[in-house]
Amino acid sequence: MGQTVSAQGSANQAMVDKYRNxxxxxxxxxVEEGDWVKxxxxxxxxSGSCPLGNAWEHPPQELFMMIRAGQREEVLRSESMxxxxxxxxxxxxxxxxxPITHIMHGLANYANRLGLAPKMSPTRRFAKIFWDNIxxxxxxxxxxxxxxxxxxxxxxxxxxxAFAMRKVGLGMLLTRRLNPFALFAPGGIKNKRQLQQILxxxxxxxxxxxxxx
Amino acid sequence: MMTEMVASNETILVIGGGISGMTAALxxxxxGKEVILIEKNPSLGGRISQLYKYFPKLxxxxxxxxxxxxxxxxxxxxxxxTMAEIVKLSGSAGDYAATIHIHPRYxxxxxxxxxxxxxAVVSEIRDPHNYGMSPVKAAYLPNNMAYPQRYVLDPSIxxxxxxxxxxxxxxxxxxxLDQKAQTIHIRCGAVIFATGWRPYDASxxxxxxxxxxxxxxxxxxxxxxMDPFGPTGGKLVRPSNGEDARNIAFIQCAGSRDxxxxxxCSRICCMASLKQSTYLSEQFGEDADASATIYYIDIRTIDxxxxxxxxxxxxxxxxxxxxxxASIAQDPESGxxxxxxxxxxxxxxxxxxHDLVVLAVGMEPGLDLGSILDTGxxxxxxxxxxIELDDANDGVFGAGCATNPLDVNRSVQSATAAALRAIQVxxxxxxx
Numbered sequence: 001m002g003q004t005v006s007a008q009g010s011a012n013q014a015m016v017d018k019y020r021n022x023x024x025x026x027x028x029x030x031v032e033e034g035d036w037v038k039x040x041x042x043x044x045x046x047s048g049s050c051p052l053g054n055a056w057e058h059p060p061q062e063l064f065m066m067i068r069a070g071q072r073e074e075v076l077r078s079e080s081m082x083x084x085x086x087x088x089x090x091x092x093x094x095x096x097x098x099p100i101t102h103i104m105h106g107l108a109n110y111a112n113r114l115g116l117a118p119k120m121s122p123t124r125r126f127a128k129i130f131w132d133n134i135x136x137x138x139x140x141x142x143x144x145x146x147x148x149x150x151x152x153x154x155x156x157x158x159x160x161x162a163f164a165m166r167k168v169g170l171g172m173l174l175t176r177r178l179n180p181f182a183l184f185a186p187g188g189i190k191n192k193r194q195l196q197q198i199l200x201x202x203x204x205x206x207x208x209x210x211x212x213x
Numbered sequence: 214m215m216t217e218m219v220a221s222n223e224t225i226l227v228i229g230g231g232i233s234g235m236t237a238a239l240x241x242x243x244x245g246k247e248v249i250l251i252e253k254n255p256s257l258g259g260r261i262s263q264l265y266k267y268f269p270k271l272x273x274x275x276x277x278x279x280x281x282x283x284x285x286x287x288x289x290x291x292x293x294x295t296m297a298e299i300v301k302l303s304g305s306a307g308d309y310a311a312t313i314h315i316h317p318r319y320x321x322x323x324x325x326x327x328x329x330x331x332x333a334v335v336s337e338i339r340d341p342h343n344y345g346m347s348p349v350k351a352a353y354l355p356n357n358m359a360y361p362q363r364y365v366l367d368p369s370i371x372x373x374x375x376x377x378x379x380x381x382x383x384x385x386x387x388x389x390l391d392q393k394a395q396t397i398h399i400r401c402g403a404v405i406f407a408t409g410w411r412p413y414d415a416s417x418x419x420x421x422x423x424x425x426x427x428x429x430x431x432x433x434x435x436x437x438x439m440d441p442f443g444p445t446g447g448k449l450v451r452p453s454n455g456e457d458a459r460n461i462a463f464i465q466c467a468g469s470r471d472x473x474x475x476x477x478c479s480r481i482c483c484m485a486s487l488k489q490s491t492y493l494s495e496q497f498g499e500d501a502d503a504s505a506t507i508y509y510i511d512i513r514t515i516d517x518x519x520x521x522x523x524x525x526x527x528x529x530x531x532x533x534x535x536x537x538x539a540s541i542a543q544d545p546e547s548g549x550x551x552x553x554x555x556x557x558x559x560x561x562x563x564x565x566x567h568d569l570v571v572l573a574v575g576m577e578p579g580l581d582l583g584s585i586l587d588t589g590x591x592x593x594x595x596x597x598x599x600i601e602l603d604d605a606n607d608g609v610f611g612a613g614c615a616t617n618p619l620d621v622n623r624s625v626q627s628a629t630a631a632a633l634r635a636i637q638v639x640x641x642x643x644x645x
Contacts, residue, residue, distance in 0.1 A: 041470075043510045043537035044555045044557050045539050047539070048537075048554035048562075049539045053555070054562065062560040093473070095466070095470055095473065095537070
């Protein structure tokens with residue numbers, strides 16, 4: 001997630017050139033669990049079992065069909081796979097055992113990597129805030145995470161959200177589910193620099209393996 | 214009596230008295246071989262005796278069954294043992310020993326099926342012939358076409374006053390309360406397993422609520438409902454309240470083609486539902502305000518069956534929805550089942566209320582062979598537990614649905630093939 005916009009743009013063009021007209025192969029090679037996509041038999045149990053089904057413009061079974069139909073832009077720019085909340089109902093019920101949850105996250109991640117994911121998608125932004133939060137110190141700082149989420153859309157909106165959620169926030173403070181001092185104490189794991197190095201190396205390996213520039 | 218049965222290593226033992234077992238036994242016996250046919254139920258006939266109509270000709274199974282029973286009665290080389298289960302099989306081709314457990318019927322050959330014992334008994338059991346959908350007296354005739362045409366006393370009343378009343382009521386002294394379970398050993402040269410299938414336990418498909426909603430039934434149960442002597446007297450009704458079931462949903466692949474249930478395609482369910490969709494016209498009339506909705510992944514009708522499918526597709530009462538229903542709920546007001554899912558034609562979300570939902574349940578092998586076989590060679594089974602044709606099986610053969618999910622036509626072909634294979638084994642015995 002730490003790529004610059006221009007690098008993302010060229011990565012996208014490289015993939016377009018490499019897999020010309022064969023989006024299924026591109027997905028198989030680059031998306032986590034992507035080689036399962038061809039196993040879908042279009043029964044629709046995943047879509048019908050999804051508790052957030054109504055929020056999806058293209059339910060999973062349709063995304064799989066669109067991948068096979070080569071609708072690259074429509075799929076990668078779609079907000080649908082960002083709707084997945086990882087309840088795993090689809091995986092449990094899929095008659096063919098497709099790891100649908102993982103494929104959805106894989107598609108979202110790949111679209112993000114190529115710079116095609118919808119910029120203002122709230123779940124994409126949440127994922128980014130979460131990742132920045134956890135990868136900085138190696139631990140989730142829930143206080144900072146909540147505050148960044150509240151103020152995601154500006155200072156005034158953040159204040160409004162905080163006011164609306166004050167009862168929940170106060171309750172969490174009183175029951176010690178939220179530590180106000182975590183705002184100032186950095187916390188986290190012992191060797192943060194090592195974690196950064198590991199992550200940096202992991203990015204390099206992935207970029208190399210998948211042929212990103 | 215049974216224990217005195219004479220058998221040799223030229224005898225063919227057929228296990229299971231459904232359409233496949235009857236066919237295999239008859240074909241072998243009519244070729245001059247000694248055959249013993251054992252059946253675990255009190256009557257021959259198996260699943261076909263529970264069917265209302267056959268596809269694709271929509272004729273009644275009782276017709277062919279009548280012919281088979283005539284052939285059985287006419288054949289001196291074929292001996293039938295009912296209420297008998299195989300518990301062990303050892304040996305090898307040309308020299309098998311089968312251990313058979315025979316359950317007591319408490320009714321002997323004198324029985325004329327007059328029904329006086331049933332009149333004398335008050336207790337009822339769930340009728341196994343109707344998949345438990347209706348009660349039957351604890352002294353009962355398994356079904357109207359039962360062979361042998363003889364009553365059975367349910368073990369639950371043995372030792373009670375009711376059993377004594379039944380004995381006292383019998384005008385021909387047919388009730389024998391002293392009958393005991395017995396174990397016999399049969400020698401034989403070849404064995405045919407025609408142990409058939411059982412409907413997949415629909416309650417295991419949790420989102421369909423088969424065990425929660427009375428108006429969700431299996432395809433096997435719908436066949437019983439159409440039978441004039443069945444649990445609803447031949448009426449298509451909602452089991453919950455007895456109202457007409459004019460809006461029926463069929464859910465294909467209920468338990469089949471699903472890694473959480475049966476991995477295989479059960480083959481017959483598409484045709485079974487297409488057949489059952491014609492029951493609406495039969496029940497309510499050609500132009501009636503009635504509808505069948507078939508929810509499917511893909512309709513698998515091979516060969517000439519495709520003609521049948523095309524005919525059904527022309528029926529305006531029948532609607533096809535390409536979608537596997539994700540879950541069934543209950544409409545809070547009417548109590549009717551609601552099918553929920555997303556269809557694959559337009560990727561539209563639907564919630565359809567129906568009077569009755571029929572689960573086209575898959576086929577499981579009727580017998581778990583693993584616990585029975587004590588032969589040196591074992592038997593090759595596929596991943597679903599069906600018997601494969603394999604040289605290593607030696608003198609053991611599968612017939613009908615013990616080998617594959619098959620329709621009646623193909624079961625009979627499979628059974629005839631198994632008979633021929635078994636005949637070749639015992640021919641080698643007599644030649645040596």
